[in-house]
Amino acid sequence: MTFSSDTKAPPGLPTYTKLWHKKSCPTISPTRPENSAKGKVVIITGGGTGIGAAIAKAFAEAGAKAIAIVGRRENHLKTSATTISSISSSTKVEYALADITDKKVLKAAFEKFEHSLGKIDVLVSNAGYLTDIVPIKNSDDEDWWKSFEINVKGTYNVIRAFLPHAVSDAVFLGVNAGLATAPPIPGLSGYISSKIASARMLESGIVETAMTDKTKLPPMDDADLVAGLMVWLAGPEAGFMKGKFMWTNFDVDETKQRAAEIG
Template identity: 40%
Template sequence: MAAPFPSPTAKWHTTTYPTLSPTRPELSAKGKTVLITGGGTGIGAETARYFAQAGASRIALLGRREKPLLDTKASIQQINSEVDVFVAPTDITNKEQVNAAFDKFVGGDKPGKIDILISNAAITGPHEPISSVESEAFLAGIHGNLQGSLYLAQAFLRYAVPENAVVIEINSQAAHLDFAPALVSYSVSKMAVYRLWEALRFEFEKAGMRVYHVQPGVVDTDMNRAVGGVAALGFEDHVSLPASFSLWLASPEAKFLSGKYLWANWDVDELKTRAKEIEETQEFNIQLVGWPFSEKKWSSGGVTFGAPE
């Protein structure tokens, strides 16, 4: 289909394709330990299945409801019975629950680090526009998404080895575009969440940590239906697209895109042909349009900004 949004690649994908295949040796997750929030249904569950196909050794699924987590675990074990699948009913806005889930997954009788974090859980918050929204509900929606991301980031850091760590933050076009006024609390929160994960990347970039921000497409998930996404827009992306895109991002092929805000619909083969150009500029970063940031280096407070060496 023709791209319904501006795209830096000529090809616009609505489902997975061969370059994102878990059977490619370049995308192997063999020996990797992966933790996925929102792992019981939708994008999180499908992402877990792709990592299982790629040979991940251990996968943790966190989500609010136990039954969907157990159903996803069963589907993973049908794909690859050798994967150790851990489930923990977890409200990521509850710090104690987040810490307990991480501690139990990594500790116990099967200790080990966490290589890859897929931050996929979120709430939409109230659906009313600024003119009529209840202020406390509006702020609670923002606080909930930020709170969950902060708790995840801090728990992940306790067990990640920065040199090998990968964070894939499932964001939303709501942070990238002027979205429906009725979802402004969600839009504000997703922009704030983007900045939080960017701060983590900035803190550990020299150590080798990679962080990616992803608009996953218009996928028919529970959250999407709650805000009328597919029905309102009139088109749909298959859940395999963001799932396989995340698998690709976790591979060495995608190192040049660390720190970038990416749409899963973009063609990665075209992006790879421009790897050096993309890596060395501010392209695909959220920034002030028109500010001559990427052309020159400048310093402030002892920190140098601009294109990397």
């Protein structure tokens, strides 16, 4: 995992901390003892590729007891599962084919995970959908509403499937989009609207994945930055962030210093 040099936030973006990161930093490193996931059962939706796969790797590096990933494409899930196993031979790894809009299949997947892995300590809701980048007048109505079907209803389904199988002090982490609070970008009305509506989940920075190929945006953040932050948020230092938004780019050490103010 590479660590970033400290930078300033780009113009127009939230600047709640003086430092702005585009890559991981030591405080959120999965190998830092304070971020240990030892003994934890972790579930990640959209865990086959991109950010989800990076998050799964990070929890393996943090020593999670078990990691289960959910996704729609078995070939990617198998690849991600193999990578996780290569990182930590002591981590039990499973995957389930499931579309988060299909609540019955999702419910069965979580039942399977509890039966084989135990109660869930951490859920990372990461699966999402990006619409075609076009103005509303040129948009396809089914594609536009698909953002809400996946990003809002799908997230709702994940929460409902998770709760019956969670430990009493389980941690739920939602990977959202910085675009939900950044200056508007033409052609992204469906995606941004659905992300704003998706239960006000924690926000993450812009990360280069297959989804962002559609946007043709400038250089992105490192997926390890999001992955490390998820591990940190699941640990004891981040309790004061419960129910809060947080851009991945914010400096964690500065944020910790403001815990009393934020809480």
